[in-house]
Amino acid sequence: MSGPAIEPGRGAMALHWRILIGLLVGAGLGIAANLTLGPDNAAVAWTCTNLAQPLGQVFLRLIFMVVLPLVFSALTLGVVEIGDVSKLRRMGLTTLALTVLLSSGSVAIGLTLVNTLRPGDHLSEATRAELRTRFIAGESTTRAVAQSHQAKPLRDVLIDLLPKNPLQEMVGALDGSSPGGGMLAVMVFALLFGIAITMVPERTGPLVAVLEGLYDVSMAVIGMAMAVAPFGVAGLLFSLTATLGLEILSTLAGYVGTVLLALALHSLIVYSGALLAIARVNPLRFLIDSSDALVTAFATSSSNASLPTSLRVAEENLGIRRDISRFVLTVGSTANQNGTALYEGVTVLFLAQVFGVSLSLSQQITVVLMSVLAGIGTAGVPGGSLPLVAIVLVSVGVPAEGIGIILGVDRLLDMCRTTVNVGGDLVIAACVQRRETPRFDR
Numbered sequence: 001m002s003g004p005a006i007e008p009g010r011g012a013m014a015l016h017w018r019i020l021i022g023l024l025v026g027a028g029l030g031i032a033a034n035l036t037l038g039p040d041n042a043a044v045a046w047t048c049t050n051l052a053q054p055l056g057q058v059f060l061r062l063i064f065m066v067v068l069p070l071v072f073s074a075l076t077l078g079v080v081e082i083g084d085v086s087k088l089r090r091m092g093l094t095t096l097a098l099t100v101l102l103s104s105g106s107v108a109i110g111l112t113l114v115n116t117l118r119p120g121d122h123l124s125e126a127t128r129a130e131l132r133t134r135f136i137a138g139e140s141t142t143r144a145v146a147q148s149h150q151a152k153p154l155r156d157v158l159i160d161l162l163p164k165n166p167l168q169e170m171v172g173a174l175d176g177s178s179p180g181g182g183m184l185a186v187m188v189f190a191l192l193f194g195i196a197i198t199m200v201p202e203r204t205g206p207l208v209a210v211l212e213g214l215y216d217v218s219m220a221v222i223g224m225a226m227a228v229a230p231f232g233v234a235g236l237l238f239s240l241t242a243t244l245g246l247e248i249l250s251t252l253a254g255y256v257g258t259v260l261l262a263l264a265l266h267s268l269i270v271y272s273g274a275l276l277a278i279a280r281v282n283p284l285r286f287l288i289d290s291s292d293a294l295v296t297a298f299a300t301s302s303s304n305a306s307l308p309t310s311l312r313v314a315e316e317n318l319g320i321r322r323d324i325s326r327f328v329l330t331v332g333s334t335a336n337q338n339g340t341a342l343y344e345g346v347t348v349l350f351l352a353q354v355f356g357v358s359l360s361l362s363q364q365i366t367v368v369l370m371s372v373l374a375g376i377g378t379a380g381v382p383g384g385s386l387p388l389v390a391i392v393l394v395s396v397g398v399p400a401e402g403i404g405i406i407l408g409v410d411r412l413l414d415m416c417r418t419t420v421n422v423g424g425d426l427v428i429a430a431c432v433q434r435r436e437t438p439r440f441d442r
């Protein structure tokens with residue numbers, strides 16, 4: 001499964017530069033308006049309501065409209081790809097187990113840091129209230145805050161993972177009105193659906209083809225959203241900074257720092273640990289040997305685009321068997337995204353802090369589960385995780401529109417998390433190699 005690239009064609013300025021320009025123009029004009037005219041000025045308010053915010057909404061709605069078909073098809077296909085290997089069953093199972101293990105480790109590190117550093121807590125109460133009215137309209141404000149207070153007991157959270165009626169869960173998944181587990185239940189349904197497909201492979205070819213079509217079409221709509229992203233980001237940033245001034249920017253800097261620190265710790269602790277304990281490889285040497293693939297990932301922000309380099313690095317520099325590297329890296333470029341899972345967990349908790357929505361233990365566990373699953377369901381393309389962040393937000397009662405706050409800084413984080421994603425694929429390949437070839441020495 002590989003989605004159409006969201007980047008523009010040759011000749012056009014690269015999308016991330018246009019988004020960065022959108023960010024700078026929006027934030028610059030917003031700060032200027034805030035400092036010169038003041039946040040209560042009538043012209044500033046008019047521009048925010050009638051120009052800047054609608055621009056942002058067009059962008060966000062283009063993403064939201066395909067979230068459900070995208071999540072369902074991507075997650076089902078992800079499992080089909082991992083499981084559709086009757087010959088390679090052992091390798092598939094090891095890869096799946098390591099994917100879940102490493103992703104859980106990454107999310108745990110991310111959540112520990114964001115709970116300790118609390119970058120979203122430094123806003124004043126007035127700013128927080130302003131953000132709530134801006135992003136959570138009327139009734140849903142009450143609902144989001146109410147949801148945060150009446151958390152379900154863990155037992156019900158677990159039972160609700162299995163949907164009674166998946167369609168009903170889907171209908172309510174984006175506004176938090178599902179009767180059961182909401183988006184998480186939809187994800188579990190997709191997971192079971194994928195596992196079931198691999199049990200009857202001889203009769204499910206056309207079904208898989210339909211899911212692939214659904215996935216590609218959803219990605220094409222995301223491509224349209226990304227085409228208007230520079231304007232959407234400019235609009236969102238203008239309305240934020242015009243009203244809130246510099247305070248919101250320093251909070252964002254704290255968020256970026258938290259994600260980067262968590263990614264670094266994950267690579268240092270979890271990856272080095274797996275390399276030493278399972279693959280029995282020197283992590284420093286592994287890092288040096290993998291550097292081509294890591295640099296490609298950083299530059300392209302896409303696990304899929306880095307795949308050819310990763311394959312070469314695995315075979316030529318790391319000495320990994322060709323059948324192992326082909327299987328693990330191809331599947332991993334879509335299904336194993338530790339950096340993304342970590343980023344999604346941190347982002348959801350950060351935005352919950354920003355909006356003053358307190359999450360109970362069972363809600364935080366929901367975030368962990370959903371982030372791990374979202375890592376499996378994320379397309380390996382730039383910005384592939386944004387639709388999934390939106391749904392994790394909704395499932396714990398944080399307004400999905402909140403991603404507008406972090407969008408402007410997303411490209412930098414995307415470059416870094418993709419590097420961690422690709423590094424994770426290579427780490428798993430080395431671990432599988434050790435299991436399949438116990439005498440493998442590096």
Ligand code: ASP
Pocket residue numbers: 301302303304337340378379380381382383384385386414417418421
């Ligand atoms: N850009 C990431 C990747 O390709 C996906 C994401 O986190 O948006 O691995």
